[in-house]
Amino acid sequence: MGRSLCANKAITQAFCASLMFLIFGSDPVLLNTTAFPEILSYFPAGASVQTLYHFYQNFVTHKFQSYDYKYVGNYKQYKQVTPIMYDLNKTVVPLCLFYGNNDLLAPKANVFETYRHLPNVILLKEVPYKFFNHMDFLWATNAKALLYNNVIQVINKY
Numbered sequence: 077m078g079r080s081l082c083a084n085k086a087i088t089q090a091f092c093a094s095l096m097f098l099i100f101g102s103d104p105v106l107l108n109t110t111a112f113p114e115i116l117s118y119f120p121a122g123a124s125v126q127t128l129y130h131f132y133q134n135f136v137t138h139k140f141q142s143y144d145y146k147y148v149g150n151y152k153q154y155k156q157v158t159p160i161m162y163d164l165n166k167t168v169v170p171l172c173l174f175y176g177n178n179d180l181l182a183p184k185a186n187v188f189e190t191y192r193h194l195p196n197v198i199l200l201k202e203v204p205y206k207f208f209n210h211m212d213f214l215w216a217t218n219a220k221a222l223l224y225n226n227v228i229q230v231i232n233k234y
Contacts, residue, residue, distance in 0.1 A: 089113075093112065100179070107215075140164070142161075165194075201226065
């Protein structure tokens, strides 16, 4: 469906892009309209309904915790009636946090809140483009210059 309705130069491509921008943040400048239909044909590959619901649970509760199977299910799964909270303070690997100013799924405030709980952040950096959104981390036409070169530089350093 993504390949036909969201095809490059299709009359409906702007509608498809608008829907994605509502979820991830608007950035029509860096949208690769040629690759967009192909991307949508696989989206959201790797994400099950349970994974998406788990994301929703954490979003609604404002907690970073294991999947909530409810009272009985949690007890069966975790041997307690509530989901296990993830303790970010126990993270031991060095981490870099890159964020986009226009990312609606991972807003700057949430990134900074996460940063407060991570003991080994070696770099906290905003991508230097004010409209950089969640999709741009993978699909921006100039992601290499804006982000990937920085990531490779950090990898080479450590």
